[in-house]
Amino acid sequence: MPFKLLIFEDNTRLRQSLELLLNDETNFHVAASYPDCDKADKQVEKHNADLVVMDIDMPGIGGVEGVRKIKNTNPDVKVVMHTMFDDDNRIFDSICAGADGYMLKNTSPLQLVNALQDVMNGGAPMSPFVAQKIFQHFRQAKTDSEQFNLTAREKEILELLVKGNSYKMIADKSNVSIDTVKKHLQNIYHKLHVNCGTEAVAKALQHKIVKFD
Amino acid sequence: MPFKLLIFEDNTRLRQSLELLLNDETNFHVAASYPDCDKADKQVEKHNADLVVMDIDMPGIGGVEGVRKIKNTNPDVKVVMHTMFDDDNRIFDSICAGADGYMLKNTSPLQLVNALQDVMNGGAPMSPFVAQKIFQHFRQAKTDSEQFNLTAREKEILELLVKGNSYKMIADKSNVSIDTVKKHLQNIYHKLHVNCGTEAVAKALQHKIVKFD
DNA sequence: TGTAATACTACCCAAATGTGTAATTGTTTG
DNA sequence: CAAACAATTACACATTTGGGTAGTATTACA
Numbered sequence A, B: 001m002p003f004k005l006l007i008f009e010d011n012t013r014l015r016q017s018l019e020l021l022l023n024d025e026t027n028f029h030v031a032a033s034y035p036d037c038d039k040a041d042k043q044v045e046k047h048n049a050d051l052v053v054m055d056i057d058m059p060g061i062g063g064v065e066g067v068r069k070i071k072n073t074n075p076d077v078k079v080v081m082h083t084m085f086d087d088d089n090r091i092f093d094s095i096c097a098g099a100d101g102y103m104l105k106n107t108s109p110l111q112l113v114n115a116l117q118d119v120m121n122g123g124a125p126m127s128p129f130v131a132q133k134i135f136q137h138f139r140q141a142k143t144d145s146e147q148f149n150l151t152a153r154e155k156e157i158l159e160l161l162v163k164g165n166s167y168k169m170i171a172d173k174s175n176v177s178i179d180t181v182k183k184h185l186q187n188i189y190h191k192l193h194v195n196c197g198t199e200a201v202a203k204a205l206q207h208k209i210v211k212f213d
Numbered sequence C: 001t002g003t004a005a006t007a008c009t010a011c012c013c014a015a016a017t018g019t020g021t022a023a024t025t026g027t028t029t030g
Numbered sequence D: 001c002a003a004a005c006a007a008t009t010a011c012a013c014a015t016t017t018g019g020g021t022a023g024t025a026t027t028a029c030a
Helices: A012-023 A040-047 A063-073 A088-097 A109-120 A128-148 A152-162 A167-174 A178-192 A197-206 B012-023 B040-047 B063-073 B088-097 B109-120 B128-148 B152-162 B167-174 B178-192 B197-206
Strands: A003-008 A028-034 A051-054 A078-083 A101-104 B003-008 B028-034 B051-054 B078-083 B101-104
Touching: A003 A012, A003 A040, A003 A109, A012 A028, A012 A109, A028 A040, A040 A051, A040 A063, A051 A063, A051 A109, A063 A078, A063 A088, A078 A109, A088 A101, A088 A128, A088 B128, A101 A109, A101 A128, A128 B088, A152 A167, A152 A178, A152 A197, A152 B197, A167 A178, A178 A197, A197 B152, A197 B197, B003 B012, B003 B040, B003 B109, B012 B028, B012 B109, B028 B040, B040 B051, B040 B063, B051 B063, B051 B109, B063 B078, B063 B088, B078 B109, B088 B101, B088 B128, B101 B109, B101 B128, B152 B167, B152 B178, B152 B197, B167 B178, B178 B197
Parallel strands: A003 A028, A003 A051, A051 A078, A078 A101, B003 B028, B003 B051, B051 B078, B078 B101
Antiparallel strands: none
16 A cells, blocks of 8 residues: 655645656555645645655745644654755754655655655655765764863863852862862853853853763 | 775674675775774775774774774774664764764665765765664754743743853843843743753753754 | 973952742733 | 733842952973
8 A cells, every 4th residue: 555645845847746756656645735834734634644745945834844733743744855955954953843854856756766765664864965964963063172171170170060060069079179169160261261150051062062962 | 996995893704794795896995904993093094095884893992982083083084884783872972973974784785885885975874773863863852842841931031041141131131120030040940950050051951942053 | 400281279359149038910721 | 700820020138159369289391
């Protein structure tokens, strides 16, 4: 039994092409296609769809919100983004909204079909460029984190601060006086170019100076 | 001209199989293979390698450290992990250490060859299961972040705190009195189960209650 | 060997932070 | 409509935090 598929794509030409292409596959059956996803959740339910191909730039609510809607009501429906946007925000927002795959529109028809097959097998297909972006996202931290020149001791104290310890608690755990802790933190604040603890914590986590994941 | 390739894999049988498999490809030439990666950086340089296939579980320093070593000295050399480990930590650590791809050992020979080709074209090949893990990593945040029941106003104020604002600055930017800010933060601290600003910032960032990337 | 850098301590003081209690207003929801 | 909740302000009080200044001990490095 072929998977029931919905297409959301505002470009009429492309929408029809996709329909033709995917209906050609014995594994898929295009149940319907729409030029916007304002009522995507209802439409998914109506057709009892297994799988959705979702454009991002559409009139009304965009594809990212569309995914969110669908996933809220029907978490088990697979959604593969299909868009020409390759910027970090769009990619990460889509994934956070619940997308199961992210294919750029320069993907060949064969690759797209493979991706859809892949997602139905529990995979998370994505274009090579997207994969690269995601890898970069993980890596970026490390590189700039070591530019603050914190001493081992300072990192230690900063880590305790991040974990929610007060000066007094840090002093106890580090076996030094509270005044020493103050001094260290003062130096740390200077090195991080911040002027209070909350800012330091934010910076430490954003630049992954301390590990906590 | 074929790409020069190094293999790090402690299982002799598998190492030899890989050598045979990859030497069969006209695009690749296995320059050398080693049962450990303690001197991986030197060996990469010696053979002027373009590409490395790296196991994780090896005697001496593991594959994760191996990648780090190689990438420190030769950032342009591509490294593809090839391992049976599919746990989050190993995957994310490898990527952070600089891996360009992550293939599980249940990958078919053809897929492995494709992955290596892919990585030389600037892609970031990974097994479907790994891709899935990575998608989950992005998603998980959202789900547990909404369990704190912060009101819109509270999120707004928490976000200002995370950005390093003092109570007074938050008061100004939110057009409310400083006492109101205090009260809001007090409520926020209760909801987050913390008892000071630094802890709240840490929790907010870890659970991605506020966005800042 | 001498001079940085690092780690540590101490004290003072002003400002910021966190807690408790209490009261007003508007909105939502049962 | 009443109860619950959200947002707001106020004030008092204790504690914490952050900055400045100053000094000692140890280690590392040139």
